[in-house]
Amino acid sequence: xxxxxxxxxxxxxxxxxxxxxxxxxxxxxxxxxxxxxxxxxxxxxxxxxxxxxxxxxxxxxxxxxxxxxxxxxxxxxxxxxxxxxxxxxxxxxxxxxxxxxxxxxxxxxxxxxxxxxxxxxxxxxxxxxxxxxxxxxxxxxxxxxxxxxxxxxxxxxxxxxxxxxxxxxxxxxxxxxxxxxxxxxxxxxxxxxxxxxxxxxxxxxxxxxxxxxxxxxxxxxxxxxxxxxxxxxxxxxxxxxxxxxxxxxxxxxxxxxxxxxxxxxxxx
Amino acid sequence: xxxxxxxxxxxxxxxxxxxxxxxxxxxxxxxxxxxxxxxxxxxxxxxxxxxxxxxxxxxxxxxxxxxxxxxxxxxxxxxxxxxxxxxxxxxxxxxxxxxxxxxxxxxxxxxxxxxxxxxxxxxxxxxxxxxxxxxxxxxxxxxxxxxxxxxxxxxxxxxxxxxxxxxxxxxxxxxxxxxxxxxxxxxxxxxxxxxxxxxxxxxxxxxxxxxxxxxxxxxxxxxxxxxxxxxxxxxxxxxxxxxxxxxxxxxxxxxxxxxxxxxxxxxxxxxxxxxxxxxxxxxxxxxxxxxxxxxxxxxxxxxxxxxxxxxxxxxxxxxxxxxx
Numbered sequence: 001x002x003x004x005x006x007x008x009x010x011x012x013x014x015x016x017x018x019x020x021x022x023x024x025x026x027x028x029x030x031x032x033x034x035x036x037x038x039x040x041x042x043x044x045x046x047x048x049x050x051x052x053x054x055x056x057x058x059x060x061x062x063x064x065x066x067x068x069x070x071x072x073x074x075x076x077x078x079x080x081x082x083x084x085x086x087x088x089x090x091x092x093x094x095x096x097x098x099x100x101x102x103x104x105x106x107x108x109x110x111x112x113x114x115x116x117x118x119x120x121x122x123x124x125x126x127x128x129x130x131x132x133x134x135x136x137x138x139x140x141x142x143x144x145x146x147x148x149x150x151x152x153x154x155x156x157x158x159x160x161x162x163x164x165x166x167x168x169x170x171x172x173x174x175x176x177x178x179x180x181x182x183x184x185x186x187x188x189x190x191x192x193x194x195x196x197x198x199x200x201x202x203x204x205x206x207x208x209x210x211x212x213x214x215x216x217x218x219x220x221x222x223x224x225x226x227x228x229x230x231x232x233x234x235x236x237x238x239x240x241x242x243x244x245x246x247x248x249x250x251x252x253x254x255x256x257x258x259x260x261x262x263x264x265x266x267x268x
Numbered sequence: 269x270x271x272x273x274x275x276x277x278x279x280x281x282x283x284x285x286x287x288x289x290x291x292x293x294x295x296x297x298x299x300x301x302x303x304x305x306x307x308x309x310x311x312x313x314x315x316x317x318x319x320x321x322x323x324x325x326x327x328x329x330x331x332x333x334x335x336x337x338x339x340x341x342x343x344x345x346x347x348x349x350x351x352x353x354x355x356x357x358x359x360x361x362x363x364x365x366x367x368x369x370x371x372x373x374x375x376x377x378x379x380x381x382x383x384x385x386x387x388x389x390x391x392x393x394x395x396x397x398x399x400x401x402x403x404x405x406x407x408x409x410x411x412x413x414x415x416x417x418x419x420x421x422x423x424x425x426x427x428x429x430x431x432x433x434x435x436x437x438x439x440x441x442x443x444x445x446x447x448x449x450x451x452x453x454x455x456x457x458x459x460x461x462x463x464x465x466x467x468x469x470x471x472x473x474x475x476x477x478x479x480x481x482x483x484x485x486x487x488x489x490x491x492x493x494x495x496x497x498x499x500x501x502x503x504x505x506x507x508x509x510x511x512x513x514x515x516x517x518x519x520x521x522x523x524x525x526x527x528x529x530x531x532x533x534x535x536x537x538x539x540x541x542x543x544x545x546x547x548x549x550x551x552x553x554x555x556x557x558x559x560x561x562x563x564x565x566x567x568x569x570x571x572x573x574x575x576x577x578x579x580x581x582x583x584x585x586x587x588x589x590x591x592x
Contacts (some may be wrong), residue, residue: 002328005466007362007364007365008363008365010359010360010363011360011363011364011365011374014360014437015374015377015378017434018377018378018381018434019377019393020396020403020439021396021404021434022380022381024378024395024396024402025391025392025395025396028395028401030430036401037400037401040401040406042403063574069532071568078287078454081283082283082284082287083284084306085280085281085283085284086280086281086283086284088280089277089278089280089281090281092271092272092274092277093271093272093274093277094272094274094277095270095273095274095275095276095277095278095281096275096278098277101281101285101552102548105284105288105546106547107543107547107548108292108542109454109491109543110497110543110547111292111493111495111520111540111543112494112497112515112516112539112540112543113495113497113499113516113517114495114516114517114519114520114523114536115299115519115536115539115540116291116292116295117300117520117524118301118523118524118526118529118532119294119295119296120291122295122298123294123295123298138287138290138291139291141287141288141291142288142291142292145287145288149284179367182328188583193422193536199382202383202385202386203383203384203385203386204386204473205386205387205498206387206497206498206520210298210524212471218388219385219387220385223385223387223388232394234401237395238389238391238395241388241392242393243381243386244384244385244388245380245388246378247383248382248383248385249376249380249383251383252376252379252380252383253376254433256372256375256376256379257372
């Protein structure tokens with residue numbers, strides 16, 4: 001009853017469509033540049049690890065991954081910790097301007113990064129945070145904090161209010177109730193929200209590139225360097241691309257059972 | 269369940285307010301400031317009033333022409349990808365396996381494109397579509413189709429659209445899947461007893477239940493496609509000519525390429541305003557839909573079985589968790 005005729009075929013075709021371009025990238029990353037340019041081969045005939053070796057041994061390459069992870073983790077921690085109390089407030093109370101505030105937050109999630117690129121550059125240069133992970137982490141808050149509030153609000157609303165009341169009757173103070181009771185109850189929601197913050201911060205490039213120059217440069221910006229006088233270093237570019245997919249794939253694996261409800265922002 | 273009025277809740281919201289205000293309000297004020305001025309470099313600014321805005325909305329000027337053309341392209345792009353991704357996402361969600369390890373496998377593969385940095389998505393398709401080293405370009409050319417996204421406008425458009433479908437259909441599919449999963453088995457049993465056709469089940473049960481998530485999907489997809497920058501920039505660089513230059517690409521060109529701060533700021537404001545309006549429309553529709561649903565549920569309590577009662581006879585819903 002749930003499904004439609006030919007669903008296996010549809011699903012199979014769609015998954016092939018999704019995986020084929022990724023396979024091609026992986027395939028290229030194991031080929032030598034000579035093989036890439038000279039012949040069309042469906043799998044590497046002379047497999048090589050030279051591109052990966054170069055990335056892992058050259059500091060200017062692998063530092064990009066560390067820089068990226070640094071601001072992504074920072075951003076996730078900031079977003080979740082400020083969003084948690086706010087999500088509780090939006091879920092449980094009505095207060096002056098709550099609906100407007102919620103809409104204003106939502107509208108920031110939708111604001112185009114390109115609009116903010118230049119003002120952010122000025123702002124973070126002025127306060128001396130330019131070219132640090134903090135600049136990118138704070139800048140990414142503009143779309144991650146609203147999203148985290150939105151997701152967590154859905155999960156907090158799923159916790160019956162009687163639990164709050166019982167806890168307060170039992171003499172729990174608000175902070176103690178929050179940490180001892182509420183947070184464990186919505187642990188999966190926090191996981192989902194963290195996953196989304198990680199994801200959107202990890203995939204964003206425009207702001208990350210604009211706010212860094214040398215010491216905090218993200219891997220995505222470093223990848224543009226493969227264009228050299230001798231032409232494109234396709235193999236190296238492909239290897240760097242494959243390595244950026246891995247953290248995402250790992251994170252998905254951990255939250256796979258919550259992905260669907262998470263994408264519905266906890267409100268299905 | 270009514271919420272209690274409590275102004276102290278503002279203290280809980282304050283951190284979020286400060287963080288977002290710091291990164292949203294301050295920069296926006298800079299933008300407003302710039303939008304009224306002209307600069308000739310050297311940090312010298314001249315008052316220009318609403319001059320930029322007038323120029324922006326007048327298609328006969330250079331700035332206005334570029335803005336309106338890119339806006340048109342962007343709207344067309346958003347419409348096309350919505351028209352493809354929403355139906356396709358629904359079909360994929362309906363095709364999801366029901367239980368077993370394949371569910372987890374499908375979910376992971378579906379989510380994979382969403383976790384790839386946007387410039388790498390661009391790189392993947394840049395490589396995949398190249399006639400000399402990419403599988404897609406090579407196969408198409410071998411079949412006798414003259415495909416080259418660098419020089420042909422239509423090929424460039426097709427590439428950008430297929431890339432977006434590849435990148436984001438999963439989001440729609442996952443949202444719809446979450447909506448479908450929330451339908452109690454009893455609904456299907458009732459439909460079976462009534463002898464409802466497959467299409468009737470879809471129209472009367474599944475589609476209404478997906479309403480809310482579909483709205484979120486359309487909102488997210490419209491917004492994100494409306495501010496698309498990185499992927500087409502990596503693949504086509506906005507070309508050939510200006511054929512795939514979307515609003516964000518034009519904006520970055522003016523702001524960071526030409527350093528025309530006044531023009532860029534004026535463009536930013538108008539751009540932001542459009543997004544704000546669309547966002548507001550969606551938000552209103554969404555909140556109204558939520559209220560309607562509640563009213564409906566209250567007026568006919570029989571139609572909406574309590575979740576606890578509905579979940580019990582559904583063994584099919586539980587085993588999924590067992591896979592974990």
